[in-house]
Amino acid sequence: MTNIGWVGLGKLGLPCALTLTNLAEVQHEVFAYDVDPYLEQRVQSKNPYEARLSDLSRNNLHISPDVTSVVSNSDGVVFLAVQTPHEASYGGENYMPDEKKDFEYKYLRAAAAEISSAAEDLNKDITLVVVSTVLPGTMREYIFPVLSPRVNLVYNPFFIAMGTTVNDFSNPEFVLTGVDDPSHVEPVKDLYATLHSKPVQVLSIESAELTKVAYNCFISMKVVFANTIMEICHKTDADCDEVIDSLSLATDRVISPAYMRGGMGDGGSCHPRDNIAMSWLAEKLHLSADPFYFVSLARETQARWIADLIMEAQSATGLDVVILGKAYKPESNLSNGSPALLVYNVLHLLRRNNIRIQDHHVDGTAILTDCPAVFLIGTKHKQYASQSFPAGSYVIDPFGYIADQPKVTVVRIGRKSRRV
Numbered sequence: 270m271t272n273i274g275w276v277g278l279g280k281l282g283l284p285c286a287l288t289l290t291n292l293a294e295v296q297h298e299v300f301a302y303d304v305d306p307y308l309e310q311r312v313q314s315k316n317p318y319e320a321r322l323s324d325l326s327r328n329n330l331h332i333s334p335d336v337t338s339v340v341s342n343s344d345g346v347v348f349l350a351v352q353t354p355h356e357a358s359y360g361g362e363n364y365m366p367d368e369k370k371d372f373e374y375k376y377l378r379a380a381a382a383e384i385s386s387a388a389e390d391l392n393k394d395i396t397l398v399v400v401s402t403v404l405p406g407t408m409r410e411y412i413f414p415v416l417s418p419r420v421n422l423v424y425n426p427f428f429i430a431m432g433t434t435v436n437d438f439s440n441p442e443f444v445l446t447g448v449d450d451p452s453h454v455e456p457v458k459d460l461y462a463t464l465h466s467k468p469v470q471v472l473s474i475e476s477a478e479l480t481k482v483a484y485n486c487f488i489s490m491k492v493v494f495a496n497t498i499m500e501i502c503h504k505t506d507a508d509c510d511e512v513i514d515s516l517s518l519a520t521d522r523v524i525s526p527a528y529m530r531g532g533m534g535d536g537g538s539c540h541p542r543d544n545i546a547m548s549w550l551a552e553k554l555h556l557s558a559d560p561f562y563f564v565s566l567a568r569e570t571q572a573r574w575i576a577d578l579i580m581e582a583q584s585a586t587g588l589d590v591v592i593l594g595k596a597y598k599p600e601s602n603l604s605n606g607s608p609a610l611l612v613y614n615v616l617h618l619l620r621r622n623n624i625r626i627q628d629h630h631v632d633g634t635a636i637l638t639d640c641p642a643v644f645l646i647g648t649k650h651k652q653y654a655s656q657s658f659p660a661g662s663y664v665i666d667p668f669g670y671i672a673d674q675p676k677v678t679v680v681r682i683g684r685k686s687r688r689v
């Protein structure tokens with residue numbers, strides 16, 4: 270039996286706390302606190318819109334009078350699931366406002382501070398499991414400063430949809446955690462092992478914070494894409510269910526992790542031109558939104574951003590620039606629609622001097638690493654990973670596969686600076 274602490278029994282917290290006390294293999298008791306004066310009524314009331322919630326017994330959920338008794342009664346794991354509200358105008362029921370803002374973290378910070386000072390007062394080491402949704406960097410900026418050394422923080426957002434909270438919590442796709450020290454997650458893993466055998470992802474805190482919101486935003490992008498197809502179909506003789514059903518069969522490339530890697534932009538003889546042509550169609554059909562234009566433009570602005578990284582490195586080092594790779598496809602000489610060539614052309618438009626581009630598969634020459642330079646890995650050719658770069662070089666690697674080398678600066682874009 271485990272005694273679990275829980276602070277914040279709202280739409281998410283209450284069903285999840287009840288799931289722990291009812292559906293785990295062992296008999297857990299949850300000691301919970303919520304500032305809501307109507308909590309007792311909410312705990313007892315049946316919610317017909319939450320599948321399976323009404324079936325769960327309330328017997329092992331103990332409402333505590335304060336945070337101190339939650340911390341004191343727990344065996345050391347305390348969940349925190351208070352609200353991180355958005356601006357009222359961000360709900361999605363109205364046009365979004367011009368001004369954008371972060372979520373509000375005052376409730377989360379206050380509750381974390383209260384739990385931490387209870388642990389301090391009780392001389393008790395605890396694992397604080399923060400569930401609330403936040404943007405990347407929030408734990409570091411707002412929560413760590415109010416935590417005592419007695420608190421090990423695990424960021425553990427749930428992928429839960431209203432209406433299916435019990436099922437989503439007891440049978441998730443995976444468990445997402447973010448920690449500074451991997452040993453901190455062990456009590457949380459042990460607890461989930463009593464509920465299901467789904468994988469527990471252990472990331473950095475910032476990666477976990479981003480993964481949570483990226484998950485939701487990815488779904489939103491899929492919805493926009495499907496609705497764009499629907500609108501095109503409405504304005505042509507195509508049928509959106511036929512189109513989407515067919516795309517759904519493409520489980521190798523489309524509905525799969527394929528292409529979901531940070532790297533250079535999309536390329537090839539079809540993709541860039543198809544998006545531009547579809548953007549033309551979007552204009553012709555007066556589509557309400559044109560994601561194809563966004564995709565085409567983003568491909569270019571991201572190439573410009575890579576060019577900026579190169580120019581910064583060039584200004585800092587005074588070295589020439591060599592783009593390694595012209596092909597858009599690794600281990601090939603196919604360079605139509607090449608994002609590496611796009612970066613090269615952007616640098617030329619910006620009138621940068623001393624820029625070369627080279628690809629042993631395309632040009633049939635040796636790999637150009639005779640002098641120290643700022644290198645951009647423009648194509649993920651295997652050979653570049655085993656290449657030794659001259660001392661003093663600066664290697665920009667969008668694919669994250671070039672290992673550290675002595676006297677060479679390797680920048681694996683968007684990756685932690687650890688060795689590959």
Ligand SMILES: NC(=O)c1ccc[n+]([C@@H]2O[C@H](COP(=O)([O-])OP(=O)(O)OC[C@H]3O[C@@H](n4cnc5c(N)ncnc54)[C@H](O)[C@@H]3O)[C@@H](O)[C@H]2O)c1
Binds near residue numbers: 278430
């Ligand atoms: N509801 C969902 O399906 C869902 C899904 C995924 C993530 N989330 C995230 O989980 C968090 C909680 O969401 P929610 O929908 O349960 O919010 P909610 O507003 O329904 O519940 C929050 C609860 O926390 C309580 N609370 C606030 N401050 C407190 C304090 N200092 N001490 C004790 N209790 C306190 C409130 O009284 C309330 O009952 C949010 O960050 C949300 O974005 C929610």
